[in-house]
Amino acid sequence: MRNLNPGRSMENPGVVAGGPVAIRKQTLHDQVANRIRDLIIEGYLEPGSRIDETGLIEQLEVSRTPFREALRTLAAEGLVIIRPSKGAVVRKLTPQDVFSMLEVLAHLEKLAGKLTCERASDDDITALMALHNEMLDLYEKRERLAYYKLNQAFHSRLAELTGNETLQEMQRNIQARLKRIRFIGNRSPDYWAAAVAEHEQMAQALSRRDGDALGEVMARHLMNTWERVKDSV
Amino acid sequence: MRNLNPGRSMENPGVVAGGPVAIRKQTLHDQVANRIRDLIIEGYLEPGSRIDETGLIEQLEVSRTPFREALRTLAAEGLVIIRPSKGAVVRKLTPQDVFSMLEVLAHLEKLAGKLTCERASDDDITALMALHNEMLDLYEKRERLAYYKLNQAFHSRLAELTGNETLQEMQRNIQARLKRIRFIGNRSPDYWAAAVAEHEQMAQALSRRDGDALGEVMARHLMNTWERVKDSV
DNA sequence: GCAATGTATTTCGTATACAAAGTGAGGAAA
DNA sequence: TTTCCTCACTTTGTATACGAAATACATTGC
Numbered sequence: 397m398r399n400l401n402p403g404r405s406m407e408n409p410g411v412v413a414g415g416p417v418a419i420r421k422q423t424l425h426d427q428v429a430n431r432i433r434d435l436i437i438e439g440y441l442e443p444g445s446r447i448d449e450t451g452l453i454e455q456l457e458v459s460r461t462p463f464r465e466a467l468r469t470l471a472a473e474g475l476v477i478i479r480p481s482k483g484a485v486v487r488k489l490t491p492q493d494v495f496s497m498l499e500v501l502a503h504l505e506k507l508a509g510k511l512t513c514e515r516a517s518d519d520d521i522t523a524l525m526a527l528h529n530e531m532l533d534l535y536e537k538r539e540r541l542a543y544y545k546l547n548q549a550f551h552s553r554l555a556e557l558t559g560n561e562t563l564q565e566m567q568r569n570i571q572a573r574l575k576r577i578r579f580i581g582n583r584s585p586d587y588w589a590a591a592v593a594e595h596e597q598m599a600q601a602l603s604r605r606d607g608d609a610l611g612e613v614m615a616r617h618l619m620n621t622w623e624r625v626k627d628s629v
Numbered sequence: 630m631r632n633l634n635p636g637r638s639m640e641n642p643g644v645v646a647g648g649p650v651a652i653r654k655q656t657l658h659d660q661v662a663n664r665i666r667d668l669i670i671e672g673y674l675e676p677g678s679r680i681d682e683t684g685l686i687e688q689l690e691v692s693r694t695p696f697r698e699a700l701r702t703l704a705a706e707g708l709v710i711i712r713p714s715k716g717a718v719v720r721k722l723t724p725q726d727v728f729s730m731l732e733v734l735a736h737l738e739k740l741a742g743k744l745t746c747e748r749a750s751d752d753d754i755t756a757l758m759a760l761h762n763e764m765l766d767l768y769e770k771r772e773r774l775a776y777y778k779l780n781q782a783f784h785s786r787l788a789e790l791t792g793n794e795t796l797q798e799m800q801r802n803i804q805a806r807l808k809r810i811r812f813i814g815n816r817s818p819d820y821w822a823a824a825v826a827e828h829e830q831m832a833q834a835l836s837r838r839d840g841d842a843l844g845e846v847m848a849r850h851l852m853n854t855w856e857r858v859k860d861s862v
Numbered sequence: 863g864c865a866a867t868g869t870a871t872t873t874c875g876t877a878t879a880c881a882a883a884g885t886g887a888g889g890a891a892a
Numbered sequence: 893t894t895t896c897c898t899c900a901c902t903t904t905g906t907a908t909a910c911g912a913a914a915t916a917c918a919t920t921g922c
Contacts, residue, residue, distance in 0.1 A: 421713040421714070422713075423713045423714075423874095423875070423876095424875075424876070425701070425875090425876095426713075449903075449904075450902090450903075458876085458877095459876060459877045459878075460876095460877080460878085460904095461694065461875080461876055461877065461878090462875080462876065462877095464698065464904090464905090465697065465698055465701050468658070468698050468701050468702050468705075469701050469702070469704070469705045471702070472701075472702045472705030472706055473705055474798070480655070480656045480659075480883095480904090480905090481656075481882085481883050481884065481903085481904055481905075482883090482884070482903090482904080483884095483903070483904070492794070493794060493795070496792075496793040496794050496795040496796065497795045499740075499744075499793055499795070499796070500737070500740070500793065500795045500796050500799060503736065503737070503739075503740045504733070504736070507732075507733070507736045511732075559729075560729040560732055560733065561725070561726065561729050562726070562729040562730045562732070562733045562803065563729065563732070563733050565707070566733060566799055570795065656904095656905070656906095657905075657906070658905090658906095682873075682874080683872090683873075691906085691907095692906060692907045692908075693874095693906095693907080693908085694905080694906055694907065694908090695905080695906065695907095697874095697875090713874090713875090713913095714873085714874055714875075714912085714913055714914060715873090715874085715913095715914070715915095716873075716874075
């Protein structure tokens with residue numbers, strides 16, 4: 397499924413196998429928005445800290461107009477907060493914020509699980525299971541970053557299979573805000589093992605197309621994530 | 630709970646009962662964003678139609694900079710779509726879009742119902758019931774617009790009582806996109822009566838603090854809404 | 863007469879300049 | 893010494909100007 401709205405954050409490549417594809421035009425403010433988003437996620441811009449317009453503009457080598465438009469996009473996405481006449485700050489998530497996001501995300505994933513079981517084709521389910529197996533491999537090898545990325549892909553794919561665009565968008569939005577936090581969640585080996593065990597249960601439910609069970613596991617999975625990260629928020 | 634982000638759509642007044650509140654500064658682009666949002670919701674800007682930058686700028690008497698920043702905010706909210714170098718169009722909702730939004734909204738409201746039953750104080754519930762009774766009054770008097778507004782307030786309040794900020798934000802976002810559509814939903818007297826009956830059930834469940842029942846009714850309510858509006862999308 | 867290409871005109875994207883608001887340091891008065 | 897005010901400086905907000913891209917139209921060739 398192609399992302400027609402260049403304003404949203406997406407990491408899919410611009411090329412699809414087989415045949416010419418429209419050249420993706422990226423306006424400057426889109427590029428800037430993506431760049432700043434990454435800077436925030438990767439921690440170069442610390443939560444709560446003011447965003448130095450002048451400084452960043454020089455570093456990114458763009459003028460103020462596209463930069464400010466990008467900031468407003470990120471503000472609408474909830475990643476930064478713009479205080480009129482006082483500059484923008486990277487939004488700092490309180491534990492409450494994180495909990496509320498996980499609570500909603502858990503509930504959305506529950507819906508995703510249920511709908512996917514109802515609507516996805518056998519091939520799609522098989523493909524999803526393949527992803528899961530890859531994840532197990534990576535866990536065995538203790539390749540944490542790769543595992544993490546595949547994990548994101550797994551959840552995104554699950555949302556896609558529901559065919560529900562809104563669900564995907566909301567999930568993406570929350571994921572983007574939580575990205576840094578979730579990465580922390582798997583720091584400890586114990587936590588990681590627990591997460592893998594939960595994923596195994598998901599895969600089981602998925603292969604049985606047991607939507608209710610899948611939904612329950614996914615919701616539980618995210619509430620456990622809370623337990624894992626709450627001390628580091 | 631105050632809305633600290635002036636970029637988001639909110640209809641609450643700037644003053645809360647009891648005590649001084651920070652004066653809300655509104656930058657020009659915020660005002661413009663709000664204005665355009667209203668224009669879209671009220672139908673002055675038709676879905677699918679191109680937004681005439683030059684024309685609107687003249688009418689609103691603002692320059693391009695705040696206008697374009699406002700557009701990007703609305704794009705991030707999903708109300709308009711910006712096609713690079715080709716102008717912005719008011720997002721046109723396909724029946725699929727509407728269905729997917731209602732599906733997600735239904736699921737979110739289900740969560741809201743459950744959490745409210747678990748977390749709200751008795752006073753809060755009583756206040757919510759009062760809203761409900763007012764709605765019944767307005768239905769008797771066939772005051773459709775007032776009923777509609779109170780209905781929105783009821784659902785917003787319910788989300789507030791969960792104490793979950795993210796849930797509120799997501800609900801607001803979807804509500805904003807659906808605003809026009811939902812208004813249509815009550816056109817026919819039969820439909821309206823059905824909606825009122827469903828609300829009565831909600832109130833019942835709420836007064837019993839039966840979260841599961843409330844959640845079920847709310848989810849059903851929105852799926853019924855789909856039945857009511859699907860032909861007019 | 864139709865299609866294709868070149869050109870004019872409009873619209874969009876970005877940079878920059880100017881105005882307004884905020885911030886902080888230093889000094890004067892209590 | 894402390895507090896409050898003032899003034900200079902920094903940063904933000906808005907307007908405008910210019911270059912680039914897209915669209916519409918006319919002209920030319922078949």
